[in-house]
Amino acid sequence: MADLRINLAGIQSPNPFWLASAPPTNSGYQVQRAFEAGWGGAVWKTLGDPILNVSSRFAAVSFNGQKVAGFNNIELITDRPLEVNLKEIYETKKKFPNHAIIASLMVEPKQEKWHEIVKRVEDVGVDGLELNFGCPHGMAERGMGAASGQVPELVQKQTYWVKEVAKTPVIVKLTPNITDITVTAEAAVEGGADAISMINTINSLAAVDIDTWDTVPHVGGKGAHGGYCGPAVKPIALHMVGECARNPRINVPISGIGGISNWQNAVEFMLMGATGVQVCTAAMHHGFRIVEDMIEGLNNYLDEKGIASVSELVGKSVQKYSDWGDLDLNYKIVARINNDTCINCNKCHIACEDTSHQCIDMLKDESGKGYLKVREEDCVGCNLCSIVCPVDGAIDMVEVKSGLPPMTWNERQAALGILACGVDPVTK
């Protein structure tokens, strides 16, 4: 039985699975049920100035029968009175002293507003604060959420204001609706953030109804952009976590969020530098009890790997996440088709013939039976055939020795530079 406890910038929780600030953490009733189910922490639905919500708020993108491949919402922060939320936070913390309760906050970018809300939520005993600089709709129009989260100076300044009065650790939740998230992450660190979390939702329009021509969702015939999350955003979130984790100027713990649906996803985020993870869409799709499988799966994984504590996973893949210019141009893989398992559907042949390098030949054996074979010398190792192949194990991508020493693009360009002008343009 591995030790699943985590300590994120001083916030302790019995396991790395937290519910993200969203409908699952809207009330004490829900958070207490979540803790009973096994969640290690909860970031309360964002508290802030009073708002009003619209009806018809969510939409999902299904893909080929897979429900909720992506999830879209136009919901704002909590619409419950602050006093009610604070009372329920207090009661929940009393019942579950060892679980992490983090208050998510969003107010106008004014020093006194931040000071006021920080003091009020810390008075009821939260373990930490998460500043929501990420909500992409509704609040942004009022200068809050993503509107302030896209401006590094505002991220830094507001973090600083919070840190002026905060007694508990401050997590800054970043918006992905920006070209380079490391810029705002750095601004958060400069403002004194104890940790960062990412990602909030990505600007989106889920669909257009081709019969009515309405947006999906629509509010009485009108739509507005929403925020996208769920499995579809996981690669985007993972990249952003990795970019922050490998940036030496962003030297604070990361709480990973975005499309995490199972323990394997959580392990990926932790390997890429997250100290813990937060989940929203998967809980909304399948309920709180998914955490049971997450805890069990993570435990078994750690035991099988002989790892005593989940913290040992954190960042183990970060040094493997590099820049394109540092990849070995002479590393070579090729596709190999296992004719024993292949069902002759020809999908790989079509993919390679139409959209890759025309190197899967259709041949016939002595009995006249058709089979496929890769011309390895012309295969560029793009992986497309194995991606489209419907049969697990029918195509292996195998390494072949190129016979050449490792050489990166950067090394090559440096050598060309030396040749052209006698100096190394990379180091000079």
Added chain:
Amino acid sequence: MSEYQDFLQERDRLDFMIQQGYSIKNIIENLSGAFVELENKEGEKETLQILTPDGRKYFSVLLLKQQKTGAL
């Protein structure tokens, strides 16, 4: 003809020049491919046009080797 055959030809031509005592003096890369300028001790010059990506990797390896060892 497959691109691999093109590469083999380019590799042979590069190897042949090196065997003949030539070394790489300049490389110009433009939209028409790469032009590898070679020279031997007698000052004789040759230019090879390299079109395939594997060919471009190959002369880059030769160049790195030349710069590391001072010879090929």
